[in-house]
Structures are given as C-alpha cells and as structure tokens.
Amino acid sequence: MSTSAKPLANTRSGTGIVSAKLITWWVIASEIVIFGGLLAAYVMHRIGHPEWADSASHTLTWAGAFNTFVLLTSSLCAVLAHQAADAHDGPKAAKLLRLTSLGGLIFLIVKGYEWSVDIHEGFVISSGGFWSFYYTLAGLHGLHVLAGMIIMLIVASDAAKNQELQRVECIGLYWHFVDIVWIFLFPLLYIAR
Amino acid sequence: MSADLQHHEPGIFQKYFWSTDHKMIARQYLFTGMAMALIGGFFAYVFRMQLGFPNHAVPGYGIVTPARYNALVTMHGSIMIFWVAMPVLIAAFGNFLIPLMVGCDDMAFPRINRLSYQIFLLSALVLLSSFLVKGGPFGGAWTAYPPLSASGAYNLTPIGATLWLVAVALEFVAFLLGGINFTVTAMNSRAPGMKMYDVPIVVWMIVLASVIFMASAGPLIAGAVMLLFDQTMATGFYDPTRGGDPLLWEHLFWFFGHPEVYVVLLPAMGIVAEIIAVFARKKIFGYKTVLYTTWAVGFLSFVVWAHHQFVAGIDPRMANIFSITTLLISVPVTEMVFLYVATLYGGSIHLDTPMLWALAFIAEFMIGGVTGIFLGSSGTDIYLHDTYFLIAHFHYTFVPIAIIAVFGGLTFWYPKMFGRMLNEKLGKIHFWGTVIPFNVIFIPLFITGIAGDQRRIYNYALFAEQARPPLQHLRTTATVALLVMLSFQLVFLYNFFTSLGKGKEAGPNPWRSATLEWTIPSPPPHGNFVEMPTVYRGPYEYGLPGHPEDFVAQNVPDSALVGEVEA
Amino acid sequence: MLERYLSAASTYAHWIDYQFILIAVIVGFWLIAAEGMMFWLIFKFRARDGRPTQYITGEEPHLKRWISIPHYLIIVCDIVILAGAITVWYQIKQVMPPADAGAVVRIIGQQWAWSFQQPGPDGVLDTADDIRSVGELHVAVNTTYHFELMSRDVIHSFSVPAFRLKQDGLPGRTISGWFRPNRVGTYDIQCTQMCGIGHALMAGRIIVETPQDHAAWMLRNSNSTVAQQQAPASPAAANATTMAEVRR
Ligand code: HEA
C-alpha cells in the first residue's frame, strides 16, 4: 500500500483549518493536560512544603536562565522557518529548522551538565520531594525537546526537497508549546522561593 | 479519488497486520477486544466460582489463593474497562463507523491510526505478560492506590505492578492517538453538505467521548509517571513519610476515572440511538436535546470525581459539594434516557435482535443509574461504599454498556462489516440467554451488598455476619447464573463465526436505514464510496410525510425527493 | 429495610437507613414509571401492517412537555434527596458530639490486622495504663466514642457494617470520627480497602457490652501498675490477655 498517497479524508477541511494543523492543536491540548496535571501536583505540594525552598536554592539558576534564552531564540528560528515555508522556500526553511534543533541540542547539553553537577552534589531523584519533581518535570520536558528535535529534522529533510511544507508550521507550533512549558518550569523550579 | 485504488494485491501480513484501512483496523480492535473479553470473562468465572463454592478447586483453574484472587479481580476490572470496553466501543466502532458515516474514504491520518492499534496490542501483551513474571500479576485493584501499588514490599508483586502501570500508560497513548484522529476526521473530513447537526449521534458520541478521554487522561498519565518513579526509582511522590501524599493519586485517578465511565457510556448511547431510530422507524426525539444533554454530561463529569472518595479522608465539607454535582449529573443522563424512550412514541417497532439489545440496554442501564443515586448521596455512601451494592451498581451500568450495547451494535452492523446476516433465531436465543442470567447474577449481589458484603474478599468465612448461610446462597445463585450466561456465549460465537461464511447475503441496506454507510455495498470496498457522497439531510429521516418509502437516505438530493412525490 | 439484612447497632445506623429508604422510594417510583412507560410504548407502537410511523422531531411543544416536566420534577427529587444526604452526612462526618468520659479509642491499621489502644481506668490515652488489643475492640453501650484512625503502612478502611461506620485510614494522617453503639452484641469489623494479599484476612470483632461488663473488662485488662494497685488482679492473666488477643 502506498504511503505517499493521501486519503481524501486527509485533504478535506470542514473546519477551514487543514488537518495537519488541527491534529497538532489537539496533540498540544492533550499535552497541556499532562503537564498541567504534573505542574498542579507540584504547585500544591510546594505550597504545602515551604521547606522545599532550601532544596530549590541548590539549582543552577544561571543555567536555567541560559536555557530559557536558548529556547526562546530557537523558537524565533522556528517562526522564521514558517515564514520561509510560506514563501515556498523549502531549503531555507530546512536550514532554519536545523538551526532550531541545534538550539534544542544546546538546551539538552546544558541540561546534562546541570544534572551532573546536581548529582555530584548528591541531589538525585530520590533525594526528597523537591528533587523528585525537579527531575520528573525537567526530564519529561527534556524528552519533549528530544522528540521535537527528531521530528524537526525529519520535517527539515522533506522541506529541503520542497515537500510537505505545511508541516513546517506544525512542528513550529509544537516547538513553541515546548518552549512555553519551559517558561512555566523555569520560574517554578529555579526561582520560586 | 484516492490513488490507493490502483494498489497491488497486498500480502497476508500487509493486509491483516500492516493495513491502514480503517475497516481492517476496526476489525483488529474488535477481535482483540473480543479475545480480551473472553479472558476477562474467564477471570470472572474463576473468582465467582471461588465465591460461590469457597475453597473448592475451580475446574479449569485450580485452588484460588488470596493473592491469586486479588490478582484475578484486578485483572478482570482492568481488562474489562481498558481492553474490552474502550477498544470495542470507541476504537472498533469508531474506526468502522466514523469514515463511513461522515462519508469519506478513511481516517484523516491512517498511519497514526495503525500506530494506535499497534501500541494498543503491545499494551495488551505487556499486561498479559505479567502472568509470567515472578510474583505474578498486580493484585492491588484496578484503582491501584498507593502506597500499596508504589512499593513491592507492600504488594509483593513488584514486577507485576510495574507491568500493569506500563500497560495502562501504553493503552492511554494508543487511545490518545486514536481519539485525536477520530476528532480531526469528524471535524474536517465530512462529506460536502454534512452540517454539524447532520452527523449521526453515534459519531458525535464517540468523538465527544474521545475528547473527554483526552482531557481527563492527561493528569493520570502524569500521575502514572510519578507512580512509576515511586516504584522503580525510590522517589516519594505518594509516600507520606517523605513529603508525598497518597490522596494525590486518588484525586488524579478519579479525575480520570469518573469521566472514563462516561467515555464508555457515550458510545454505547450512540449505538443504541442508531438502532432505536432504525427499528422504531422514527426520528430521534429531540436530536439537538440529546446533544445538549451529552455536552452537559461531558462537562459535569469533570466535577464529580470525589464521590469515589467520600470516606477516603478528604475534607468532609468537600463531600457535600460533590454530592450536589453528582446528583446534578443524573439530570442530563436521565433526560437522555427519557428522550430515547420518547423516540419509541409513534413509531413502528420491529423487535429484531439488534432492537432487543438496544431496548434491554435502556431497561438495564436505568437500574444501574438509579442505584448510582444511593451512592451519590454522601450520607448513604458511608455505608454502601465498597460493598457489593457498589459492585452491582457498576455492573448494571458496565454490562449494559460493554456487553449488551456492544452485542446490539455487532448484530446491527455485522451485515455491513462482513456482508452477511447473522442467524436471527440464534441471535434471540443468545439474547435471552444473556440478559436473563445477567439479572440473576447481579440482583442477588445488590442484596449481599446491602447486607454488608465488602468487595475484594476471597472468602467471607472470617466475617461472622457475612458468613451467614442465606448470604452464601445468594452468592452461589450469582455464580450459577454466571455459568449459564457464559455457556450462552457459545451460541453467539457459533453464530458469529459460521455466519461469516454461511450467512444470508446482506445486500447494501438490509435494515432500510438512512445513514450513509448503508448506501454502499456490504462489506464496503477499499476506499468505501465509489462515488463520494453529498449530504442533503439529517440522519434520521424516517416516516417523512408524503414520501412513498418510509425513510430517506442522507445522500438523496431534495430534487430527487420532489420528483418522487410528484411521480 | 436495611435491618432485615443486617442489624443496626449504632445511633446513626438508623439515619442512614432512613435516607436509604427515602432514596429507594423516590428513585423506585421513577424507575417503575420509566420502565413501565417504555414497555407500554413498545407494546402500543409495535409494528403493524398499514400503520405508518409518525414524523415527530421532538420540538413540538405538546410532546416536549413529556420531557421537560419530568426534567423539573427530577430536579425537585434530587433536591429532596440531597437535603437528606447532606443532613445525614453532616451529623455523622462533619460534627463530633462530645465524647463520654474516657471514651476514646485509637485504631491502627496495618497489614493485616487492626489494633486498638484505649485509655485504662484513668481515662486518658497514652498513659501507662492504656489497654492495647489486636483484632478485638471492647466498647460500652450507649456511650459516645471518639476514634483516631491511622495506618502504619498502606491505606486501610475501618468498617463496622452494623454501625454503618466506614472510614479510610491513611499512613501519615490521623483521621477522627465518632460512633455511639446502642445495642449490646458482637459485631464484625471489616477492612474495606484493598491492602494487599491479606486484605480478606483483616477481620476483627467489636464487642458492645453493658457498662458493668465493660468496666469489669477494663479492670481485667489494664496492664499498668496503677491499675493493678486499684484492682489486684493476677498480673500474669492481665498480660496474657493484652498480648495474645486474637490475631486471626
Ligand atoms: C459506565 C459506567 C458508569 C455509569 C454510567 C455510572 C453512572 C453513575 N454513577 Fe457510578 N460507578 C461506576 C460506573 C458507572 N457509574 C464504577 C465503575 C464505579 C466504581 C469504581 C470502583 O470503585 O471500582 C462507580 C461508582 C460510583 C460512585 C462511588 C461509590 C463509592 O465508591 O462509594 C458513585 C457515587 O456517587 C456513583 C454514582 C453514579 C451516578 C450518580 C451515576 C449517574 O450518571 C447515573 C444517572 C442515571 C440515572 C439516574 C438513571 C436514569 C434515570 C431514571 C430512571 C429516573 C430516576 C432518577 C432520579 C430520580 C434521579 N458511581
């Protein structure tokens, strides 16, 4: 069965939003409730345990801040990639997408460095309530960064051939979502006292 | 037209395991769900035999130890909900019906659809594999409350507990993918002319169920990650000695768990609506009102969860709020049921097998529903919580949903799925042989519940009040009735499999139904519609005055109608 | 109604039973009405040759009434049920009538037994004359008790069906409640929360005694020197009962 041929169902658009974009929004919606559940649980616990602020003070705030900057910059690249795709400039979009995933890579490297510092100081996932949430939230977010990067590279390789350009916008939307999750995580994990 | 039509003949593997065709994926879900139903039913047989005839070796199983009993109950509950009700009601019917009923050739994202089934199959295998590991399968109930579920030292099934959790999480991922696909397909891929209120109720219901699932499952997925880390990485999310809180899991679980019961209820309601309309030859009484009540149920289902936790140690003042919302949700559900009953008014009711199942669904579900009121009333729930009254309540909802409505849907769409008719006589024998014993199983259990039988007990010998002989008689009665019910399932299986080859040819529209799936050959060809349909009217135009036929299909243009009337 | 199936041995057992009957009457009426209506319609409108079906959308006012009137009536019924439910709940779970002197009991659940700690003759918990027992709880009739429920390991649920009493006990929390037995006798204690492989073995007995019997039991069992001075019972016997209470 051919994989390139699309069913008619895929090309229709009863809502006026193309299906690829619609499904991206639904995926993001279902991710929001996952992160929402975890974040709500964390915030409730954090309010109940003021002493967690001590643990939080051991996080590397500068690394978190730097990563925030990296992600924001990469999101900008994703926007530019979308513009390029709209202008039907596939190769340019691909280049910008690769740049975006480079941002993701830097993010993960910094994250890895941070975690190794934390672990050397003796703070592992089982070191207490705060650390459990810290590693779980950041870990789940990191996985999303990784998944986003992989998908982005696949989309980029298609885009370079001027194929499936509508996907550039979708992966960009997803990347903004990952970015926004981090914007919530950074203050809640690193700064809140 | 889809380029897929000029496909080369696929191999067996390609056709049955790697297909992206929604009809094949529907069958995969259906047969997997049926196999799991037999497993879940077998477990019910084993533990009911232990309850009916305590400490006798169960034929086909052996002695049921306390640990095994717990594991069987846990697996029965988990399998029936997550691997029978969900895949059959939502995935099998959703996959089969949505593209056909909205008039397109496939799901909007066929490969995501295939992936969804594959993850689902994997989840079922992971679950079943827990029977092979050291310690056996998880026995801490389908609700898996920590700290019991979080620590192998407490539950004594460290591997089984993790496998259960991973299986449930995978199943969720499968249904998120599937549900998103359903939603996008129903929103975007409808035939030209099919407006929001021309969509058949069953499609609405499956899509809304998917949306409710999506909105409620997220927090539990987060909760499952935390539980997994508690099990495997020594975190303390649910461990009070380390700053965690076991009640957090209960909230996350029921925030999902309660909407989940409506996630399975809605598709069943949808199936029943289709059947009633066809066999009463009637428009659904108040199509829009049905949808409004569904939205109300969907919304309210998110604010009732703590009625499962009245006596769980939550702030007692909260119980009042949740008691109010719980009784409130009974209003739209009641209204929905009444609308279905009202649909019968003025009809011309044909009692074929699918209609018998649909009517039995309503009759039985009402009993399950009203007993929910006793539980929703916080005062009485103090006593009834976790007794067999509760067990009987939810079997009077789940069995109508996952067994009765499913049989209704299967007998109704069987001709469309397989191109042949089921045997009507065997169908009726199976119907009575299922519905009568069902009541004989669970009415006695209401009584043992009122008499104080608590759930998840393998043997009541230690409880003097519960060990009284009259109660044991009731338990034995229930077990015997289950044996009868199970034996009648053989009739169904025989009918199902022999009719595949020997049944009467169905033709495109054996029930003279007005929705789009009946305008094409049975079974539908690859690509479904030879000529893509355009929709001109609602799905339930039965008995339209001044029209010679007693129904008008959705794709009949108004011009053709006028012509006929004049002719 | 419930008493036909299980005796009622606490003051609030009857409140719950009355609420149960109230609901049974209200929803019973609706259930019978709805089922009756349905079967009547099935019979009345069974397919017959030459009788066409009617084209009804459900928007017709004179027919819509058949849905909207029940709709409002059900809301009224719900309010009645709720009023009862919340009253009963409030009395049982939200307020604590003052306990009689010395009538407190600490209930501890653990895999898989209930243990109890009651004050001895001094009437105060956590003193040397406390009475500890496993699997068996002795209380005096017509006495209002307060309990403190806790758990050592996983979640358990302390349930005395004859009292219509049920409350989960969680590790890390102490949950208080009350009960007032009003009938002498021996009743079951259940654990109603799945707590591991021994969940079904976590049975206990609650023995409701006359005040005299209860006082005598207390003297026999209080194992402190204080108590022994007041009532010189054989120390060996006292120790034997406290330690070796039934572990089922
Ligand atoms: C799909 C399944 C399903 C459905 C549809 C329902 C529907 C309802 N359920 Fe049920 N429920 C379960 C499955 C379901 N439930 C399960 C599985 C559990 C236990 C889980 C566990 O612990 O393992 C449970 C547990 C449960 C509890 C917790 C009890 C406890 O743990 O102590 C409560 C309490 O409020 C409750 C209430 C209700 C109510 C009010 C409805 C309402 O939606 C019902 C509304 C319907 C009607 C009311 C019937 C039609 C109306 C009439 C005939 C008119 C008369 C009506 C009135 C006058 C109001 N259910």
Ligand code: HEA
């Ligand atoms: C959809 C949900 C569902 C269904 C259908 C059933 C069906 C049945 N259940 Fe189950 N049950 C649960 C969900 C369900 N149950 C849950 C959630 C629990 C709680 C678990 C826990 O405490 O953790 C539970 C617990 C439970 C208990 C309590 C155990 C205890 O607490 O100690 C009992 C006791 O009798 C019981 C009995 C039965 C019986 C006799 C049936 C019979 O109706 C079964 C008959 C079986 C069949 C009829 C299958 C035949 C199938 C075919 C022929 C294939 C047909 C194909 C399709 C249907 C697609 N169940």
Ligand code: CUA
């Ligand atoms: Cu303790 Cu069940």
Ligand SMILES: [Cu+2]
């Ligand atoms: Cu519920």
